[in-house]
Amino acid sequence: MHRLRPRPRAVAAAAGVTALTAAALIAAPSAGPALAAPARSAPAAQAAPAVKAVPAVTGHRLVHGVSSPLSSAQCQAKWGINCYTPLQYRQAYDLKPLYRAGVTGKGRTIVIVDSFGSPTIQHDLDVYSAQFGIPSSKVQVVKWGDVPPFDPTDPDHTGWAGESTLDVEMAHAVAPDAHIVLVETGVAETEGVTGLPEMMDAEKALIDRGVGDVITQSFGATENTFPGFDQGDFSSIQKLRYAFKDAQKHGVTVLASSGDGGATDATEDGSGNYPYPVNSWPSADPLVTSIGGTQLHLDDAGDRTAPDSVYNDYGAGGGGQSHVFTRPSYQNGVRNVVGDRRGTPDISMSAAVDGGAWVYSSYDPTAVGWDVYGGTSEASPLFSGIVALADQFGGHRVGDIHQALYALAKGGAKFGGVVDVADGTNNSYDGVTGYTAVKGYDMATGVGTPDAARFVPALALTSWGR
DSSP states (O other): OOSSSOOBOOEESSBOOSSSSSOOOOOOOOOOOEEEEOOOOOOOOTTOTTSOOOOGGGOOBSSOOBSSOOOHHHHHHHHSSOEEOHHHHHHHTTOHHHHHTTOSOTTOEEEEEEESOOTTHHHHHHHHHHHHTOOOOOEEEEEESOOOOOOTTOHHHHHHHHHHHHHHHHHHHHOTTSEEEEEEESSOOOSSSTTHHHHHHHHHHHHHTTOOSEEEEOBOEEGGGSTTGGGTOOHHHHTTTHHHHHHHHHTOEEEEEOOSBTTOOBOTTSSSBOSSOOOEETTTOTTSEEEEEEEOOBOTTSOBSSOOEEOBSSSBOOOEEEEEEEOOGGGGGGHHHHTTEEEEOSEEEEOOSTTEEEEEEOSSTTSOEEEEEESHHHHHHHHHHHHHHHHHHHTSOOOOOHHHHHHHHHTHHHHHOEEOOOSSOBOOBTTBOOOBOOSSOBTTTBTOEEOHHHHHHHHHHHOOOO
8 A cells, every 4th residue: 555655565685666565576567558548565574673664655665676486495484484386376265176177367357446557568468477377468558647657766666666566467477368457547546536637537447338247446545544534424435436436337346455554554654553443445445356465385386284374464354344434244154253343355365575476577677676565566466366366257247246255255265265274363453453363254364265167157156347
């Protein structure tokens, strides 16, 4: 997430650039042709108290671009973290049976929205894909409004370029044949309203043009930082919801990262976090599926060596009660957890820095190569790939998935493909007590995490957008 600077939700473990803070190795792809359109890291890891918290988008670089991805054992030896490839994720999330059946996201479109974008997005995706033997795909770049020329010496530009790269490569890792549209806006999203109107305008315009089956948003602003919040006036947020209402009307699924500050989040000036529980928008919006974070424990083949736990290292998976939105009907079944408020997240995927994702980028000429990223900025695009697979499987958009998601969770892993995360870990962070991963829904990981081979068909059969 971002405050005074872009505020995506990712963390860089090694040459990071996204919304968490401390470990992430990344590089960026080269951009495809742009279509003209009308003219947001977490604080330092608790495990590494010497690392100073910084705005999410700037990440934290423990190392600069690495020449090639390393094994988890090598990452442990060098940096004390595990680092995973898309091939490990494919095994961990049980994606291979879908691929064998031809379910790869083909014919479906994922829309990614970021400030400024990356000038090397296409090239970087090509390099990333070739490294792991994944067919690459064309990234369609849409420049929305007056997007300034990329400046590799501007931390706002490089921060958002890192976010853009992470988003594109994670979505592609899960849905390799999905079409990706990267929407670049010209105003950096920060705390409060700044940058969000341009992002919402862009989303609505694409929805109206029929572009995109799922939208993933790796940014967010703390609800408390919006104008009027202190007076109980939430109109500044309500006035930004038009794109999500339009998405619901057109059957487009909208996702957002739940944040990397656990039960708290950044103050308006970005200098720290609130000393009490807060939530952020758009993640807390009832029309948006909030994607939280887990920590995967995998061997080199991608098989689990332990059950998933809550992401809580150089940041922590965002979650808690909204102070703006009341409990939506789809959460009535978990009212004992969320009370009378909208609770987040809804579901979670990999986000821990210790277990971060390898990403390749070249937008920064001083750090070309491979980085390891973490943060819920990773989780949301990963889940966008899951949605694209379900869209293809069902032959239709799954649309707003909330009702189906909570219904499938009742069926458990075997029938609904939703794997509960209940190992007792929590998302307490920066002195603010969070929530514990327990049996059933919780505000640490939501309903759990997907087993794609079961979840994708089940979601396709129980959701219907258009």
